[in-house]
Amino acid sequence: MRPAFVFGTRPEIIKLAPVIRAFERRGIEPLMIHTGQHYDYEMSKIFLEELELHKIDYHLEVGSGTQAYQTGMAMIKIEEVLMKEKPDVTLVQGDTNTVLAGALASVKLKIPVAHVEAGLRSFDRTMPEEINRILADHASEVLFAPTEDAKKNLEREGIIEGVYVVGNTIVDSVLQNSEIAEKKSRILEKLGLKPKEYALLTAHRAENTDSEENLKKLVEIITSLPITVVYPVHPRTEKRLKASGLWEKLKAKEHVILTKPLGYLDFLKLQKNAKIVLTDSGGIQEESIILNVPCLTLRYNTERPETIKAGGNVLVGLEKDRVLHYVEKLLNDEEFYRRMANAKNPFGDGKAGERIAEILLDLYEKGKLRVKS
Ligand code: UD1
Ligand code: UDP
Structure with a gap:
């Protein structure tokens, strides 16, 4: 065949x-x-x-x-x-x-x-x-x-x-690569980060980046986060952020680390060691629950409802108050954090x-x- x-x-x-x-x-x-x-x-x-x-x-x-x-x-x-x-x-x-x-x-x-x-x-x-x-x-x-x-x-x-x-098959990929990533990647040292002391964020979905109103909301959220945040920026979003003048606003914030899109090993290492993941990506919602990292999804719906049912993911949309509520809860309520982090992977x-x-x-x-x- x-x-x-x-x-x-x-x-x-x-x-x-x-x-x-x-x-x-x-x-x-x-x-x-x-x-x-x-x-x-x-x-x-x-x-x-x-x-x-x-x-x-x-x-x-x-x-x-x-x-x-x-x-x-x-x-x-x-x-x-x-x-x-x-x-x-x-x-x-x-x-x-x-x-x-x-x-x-x-x-x-x-x-x-x-x-x-x-x-x-x-x-x-x-x-x-x-x-x-x-x-x-x-x-x-x-x-x-x-x-x-x-x-x-x-x-x-x-x-x-x-x-x-x-x-x-994302489970196959994560299992096959996360140990290699743990050993090979030096991304934490490169960015000056300590495990579980930062949030990892990605955003590239059309609905979040194509409208300037939503892009502004996204930037407002990122700049308000009470934790160091690493953001590997998808080229689509980089173009939009630069065109609307929001890139400089993000760059000026000391707690925000902007990077190019990362390779898989660096990204997996960053994800595994993150305290919280914030994302509008499909694959990253899946990987977070596999890697036992609580995920807040910057969308109003998801085609991965299994992650929500399992308790490892919450839809927060682009509502700043809702995002900050969950971030604070994850940072201050150990029991709540443990429950989200220990949600069972529904993907096999x-x-x-x-x-x-x-x-x-x-x-x-x-x-x-x-x-x-
Ligand atoms: C596409 C998929 C999306 C998926 C994402 C994965 C569709 C409709 N969307 O979205 O479901 O989540 O890939 O990342 O197929 N660009 C570059 N360099 C690149 C690729 C893209 O600069 O190598 C820029 C271009 O300006 C391009 C824009 O990003 O117009 C969007 O790229 P496109 O492939 O159309 O969609 P994604 O947003 O990447
Ligand atoms: N990813 C990566 N480097 C990055 C961002 C994402 O290797 O800088 C990986 C991530 O681990 C996941 C996949 O890319 O496996 C998700 O891709 P993306 O978010 O672009 O698309 P989606 O899953 O939303 O379709």
Whole structure:
């Protein structure tokens, strides 16, 4: 069997690496297609290097653009490669424009699509990611749901066949890399930080960065935090902060440490040793509960409700009073802190990559991997 992997952004590289490895362990060399949605060294290549994904067969250099431009360009270029290479299955992961492009290009060529991290729903159709998830799921033949909740979301939309609950490959990635990170990374020394004496923050979601009003709220929150805060800034947010003059305001604050986006090992080390995580990222909500660090999510909804139910994550939106209330509580109420930090990881045992490879190989050998007519 020859699987094709289509990916293009930071989280896709991190979350697909365990699946790629699982195929390689079985003697299968997948076809690797990078759309180039992310292209800065620290948004893409650093992860390929750290996770030792040295062989990229096609680099499509799609780059940035409007939603339709980026998705359309990626579709056209992916289609060309798939027509030439004719893989047996196309794997996509998550909810980016690369995922939608990969899924649509593939299914229309009658090459079955396997969607890793299927069934997530924020129930907020204003998010580009929600549209991508729904459409990718409906174009997929095999759906790897990380949890039973995700499977139920698919059932509600009539997707019953081809669904497998396997856990989330982020657990595999964290388990495979956090010890290496602990040993190799010198990021705490570099930034002059002590374990559990700082908060780690990230924000890049369109709804938080595209509106100047929300960007102002975000900056207001960061500048008011009563703890040192490390903020590795996504290029999208850096551009917006600089354009609106807010970058200088953040930089001027002594308790705020702004950095470039970090490599995975440095980021994992920072996350593991943080007192609190504040984020609007999907993957970081997941990693925090795996690493036993309380997470405050700077959004009003989440497609990872399992983290909230488990007690490791709270939706705080961009409401400064609510954010500060929870930060103070975490800093001053030991029992409350312990409860959040000890929430149980709902995303599985770190063997999702192995399961995905096994299931796909089994379907292929039984002749069941084909687009249904
Ligand atoms: C994308 C995904 C989002 C995911 C995130 C992971 C979509 C719709 N969104 O958001 O779900 O959480 O990736 O980080 O697919 N830019 C650079 N250098 C880069 C990449 C981006 O400067 O290497 C800047 C460009 O100005 C670009 C902007 O960031 O226009 C946004 O990039 P884009 O890939 O469109 O979306 P993300 O915000 O990264
Ligand atoms: N990450 C990283 N360096 C950073 C910020 C994030 O390595 O500076 C990792 C993080 O550990 C997680 C993933 O990138 O695994 C999350 O990516 P992002 O927040 O960009 O996307 P999302 O998960 O929201 O789609």
